[in-house]
Amino acid sequence: MVKRFVTKASDVYPIRTDDDDKIPVQTFWEANKTILDDHGDEPAYTTFTQTKADTGYCTSESNKTYSHKEFYSEAQKFAQALVACGFPRHKAVNIIGFNSVEWVSADMGSMMAFGISAGVYETSSAEACQYQAAHSEAHTVVVEGEMQLMKYQKILDDAIEGGLSDLKVIVVYNMNPEDVSARKEAFRKHGVTLYEYKQFIALDKNDTHLAEVNERKNAQVAGNCIKLVYTSGTTGVPKAVMISHDNMVFTTKTAALTMNGIGPGDRVLSYLPLSHIAAQMLDFGFPCILGGHATFARPDALKSGTLGQSLVAVQPTILMGVPRVWEKIAAKLRAMGAESTGLKLKIGSWAKGVGFQRTASREGLTAAGESKFTNPTGGLGYSLANALVFSKVRAALGLNHCRLCVTGAAPISMDTLDLFAALDIPLLEVYGQSENCGPASICTPNLGYRKGSVGRKIPGSELRIDPETQEVQFTGRHVFMGYLKNEEKSADALTEDGYLASGDQGTIDKEGFVSITGRIKELIIGAGGENVAPLPVEKAMKKAMPYLSNCVVFGERKPYMGMLVSLCVEMDPATMKPTDQLEGVSLQWTKSVGSKAATYSAAKQCEVIKREIDAGLKEGAELVISRAATPRFWIWLEEDLNIPADLLGPTLKMKRNNVYKVFHEQIEKAYAENDAAFKQKAEVTTGGN
The missing domain is CATH 3.40.50.12780 (ANL, N-terminal domain)
Known part of the structure; x- marks a missing residue:
């Protein structure tokens, strides 16, 4: 195997270029x-x-x-x-x-x-x-x-x-x-x-x-290291990703080319x-x-x-947000919508239908292989909906001049994507990691857009799906130099032919749009040997129960899956720790189902809420592709996931292994109780025989 990485700070990384590269090698x-x-x-x-x-x-x-x-x-x-x-x-x-x-x-x-x-x-x-x-x-x-x-x-x-x-x-x-x-x-x-x-x-x-x-x-020179980006270290000590001049210049300029020239x-x-x-x-x-x-x-x-307030003052033309930022904005929009009545409610509902159709018309490619994003349909209906609803929403959010709303760093729920799509604010998903200097694939006006996908590979790169593991792998000038002082991990990160092994599983459709389906290291292996990717299951459950803040599927070496859930609560601005006060979509939901619970502790004791989540679990089960992957019970998270507890990373991405570790005893206790309940139910059904 040809060594395709360096691990010393003073090393010069050999840059490989093609004759048709649009981005020159520069410092x-x-x-x-x-x-x-x-x-x-x-x-x-x-x-x-x-x-x-x-x-x-x-x-x-x-x-x-x-x-x-x-x-x-x-x-x-x-x-x-x-x-x-x-x-x-x-x-x-x-x-x-x-x-x-x-x-x-x-x-x-x-x-x-x-x-x-x-x-x-x-x-x-x-x-x-x-x-x-x-x-x-x-x-x-x-x-x-x-x-x-x-x-x-x-x-x-x-x-x-x-x-x-x-x-x-x-x-x-x-x-x-x-x-x-x-x-x-x-x-x-x-x-x-x-x-x-x-x-x-x-x-x-x-x-x-x-x-x-x-x-x-x-x-x-362009192959010198200029930056170290330390990984969050959720599976061991942090690794130092070495970024070169060329990594940064190539990736930044390539992204600009795909975004109508930022x-x-x-x-x-x-x-x-x-x-x-x-x-x-x-x-x-x-x-x-x-x-x-x-x-x-x-x-x-x-x-x-x-x-x-800052968004309204700055009026950005580009806004990058991690999913939790968009989800918090979505929660406020839903709360505002819940207060609408009469004619205002009817106009809002009609406008959302128009917005949803307009966003849908942006999806995919033309027969000539060109992006449809910049030529949406809508006509007079859209003009009216924009004047009555969309322009006012954008003004309230500080997005009057924002032409690119981007989400990345973690999975985002389809429910959130749908809400913004209905308001004519398509969220452009980007996929990548520190090891490829940010984007490996992205939805952009030039490359194309498909809601729920993470877009198409960036120009000047190659992206493939491993046929055996379904791992997403990519190569190009955006791929990092190596891990500082770590030959073993640097070698492990690359395939024999030099592709970066992402650790994520995915698919590519006929138009080249990539979808992420799970993470190899996060696969849950049940007692029967079945492999369950938790992410699609959690997405299905959040779709059935959009009022949840978090749902975390578990079931390693267990005969069936379970799920931890939490509701949205206010965060203490000083400590960033969760308070007991419900907020946003969760608070609106508890009121709508007739619960008087306004705090998380009260919600956990409320029978009305328990029945609703039980029903939501059954509804979500209809969306899960296999019985083995379907959670058969749920339990409360003691508190909503947060950074101080080391359950969320700096970009608010869930640290799954830490969640499992912190709530291990609670999970084991829940299995013991549910095993006994299932056994008792079976005995009643069979008459004890």
């Missing part, structure tokens, strides 16, 4: 120079929604917009400061905090100094921060505020896993300079210099190291974690490589409901 800097030359005075980033941090101090000015040239200058100052502090080539800079101009300046500045940037999830423990910093050999760590700073002080003071021998510099933003100064000695005794952000970027104000920074930048003039709202590949591509690659404009949402955007 990030070559692509960025085009933007600086042609659009340098246009906006790159805006911090106007940034408000005071919890500490009461905010490094960034409010309502400040950085042009592409101004942002480049900010990043260059960061790079010069790194060099002034003795930053070696190919070393890492770890960055932890909410999206901000400081975050992306450190990101670009690290790359400019011939280093490697590596985002750290905000929710990471001190132990997780230590692992990543040690593994990536971080010379510098950039942190937001005192809470994140304390994690690294704990690592050093307690010598967690031996401490951090490579760490020399910590830069903190959104913390009062006086408070930073007071903490310097606590780090100095460990050989680490602590800087406040503005103090740090002023270290080379005389440009002593500018020539060195430019030399380092110009010495880079670039200067387009706007996005930056709120998804920049440590995730999706935000790296959209919130960093989009401005720097395509010339777009990103505005940073408030740090509490997903906690306190300010995301909607």
Whole structure:
């Protein structure tokens, strides 16, 4: 087998191109120079929604917009400061905090100094921060505020896993300079210099190291590593995905080609974690490589409901959301719809029918193989529905100018897709992973759209389904360099002929649209040896019971399947933990079935709700393709899935193995009770014989 990966930070990845490649091989800097030359005075980033941090101090000015040239200058100052502090080539800079101009300046500045940037999830423990910093050999760590700073002080003071021998510099933003100064000695005794952000970027104000920074930048080639994206580590220690210049430039420019040419003039709202590949591509690659404009949402955007306010203010032309973001918006829309009566209700119902038909007309390809997306049908009926309903909904959501609404990072329910389709807001699904720099397949105006599919393969790549395992596999310039310091896992990630083995199962229809049907590692093997993919079962159950927040199928080595369920509850904005108060579609549903329960604890004791979910289970069973895959009973989750409990990842994707582990005793107890109940029922039926 030809080795098709590298695992050292200093390795140069061999880029393979075809004669018909539309995207030239470039470094990030070559692509960025085009933007600086042609659009340098246009906006790159805006911090106007940034408000005071919890500490009461905010490094960034409010309502400040950085042009592409101004942002480049900010990043260059960061790079010069790194060099002034003795930053070696190919070393890492770890960055932890909410999206901000400081975050992306450190990101670009690290790359400019011939280093490697590596985002750290905000929710990471001190132990997780230590692992990543040690593994990536971080010379510098950039942190937001005192809470994140304390994690690294704990690592050093307690010598967690031996401490951090490579760490020399910590830069903190959104913390009062006086408070930073007071903490310097606590780090100095460990050989680490602590800087406040503005103090740090002023270290080379005389440009002593500018020539060195430019030399380092110009010495880079397209096969050099510029970023590490750490996987969430749900099945072991996190792996560091190595991303090259070419990975990022090729993937960003290819995505733009499929989306009617996104670039200067387009706007996005930056709120998804920049440590995730999706935000790296959209919130960093989009401005720097395509010339777009990103505005940073408030740090509490997903906690306190300010995301909607930010959308209205920013009016994005592109909005990327993980399924739970779209589901929360959908829940609010349903709640609003439930209040409609009389003529307003009739108009709304009629308009949704029109919208659904219009979205359906966008699906698939013409006989000539061209996308139907940009030529929907609708006529006068649509014009009226748009004036009376759709335009008002889009205005309320801040989507007046949004031409691309994208969902990815986790499966989304058909119920949610249908709701937005009925409002003439088709959600474009994208499929991929960190190892292929984001998208492997995508629904776009140019490639085509089919509701419920994750689109067609991106241009310049190949995608196939393994005939034996039904695994989705792909190859192309978007596929990663390898896992840092991990030869074994890097080799395991690729097939013998160099395709990335996704671990996901799927199908491809005759027009090339891909559908994901499950995950190989998530297959549940029942007591009889039958393989059950939980995802299709859960989708069927959510379709029958759209009022559920979560349903999690289980049944490993059991004679039949069961299911954990929960209802939607309000989240505490400070802790991100679930409260007891029902909300949204779940609260509307409990009222509609005659239950007085307004809290989760009350709902779990309510016989009306129990009967309704029992009925929903039977209805969902009719949608499941096999009896072996059908859950025969359900039990309550003790609380809704959440990030602090480590049951959801940073992008709100369920950590299935963690759910099984946390609720193992509850599941085993439920099987014991149901086995006894089924046995008793059988004895009654047969008369005890």
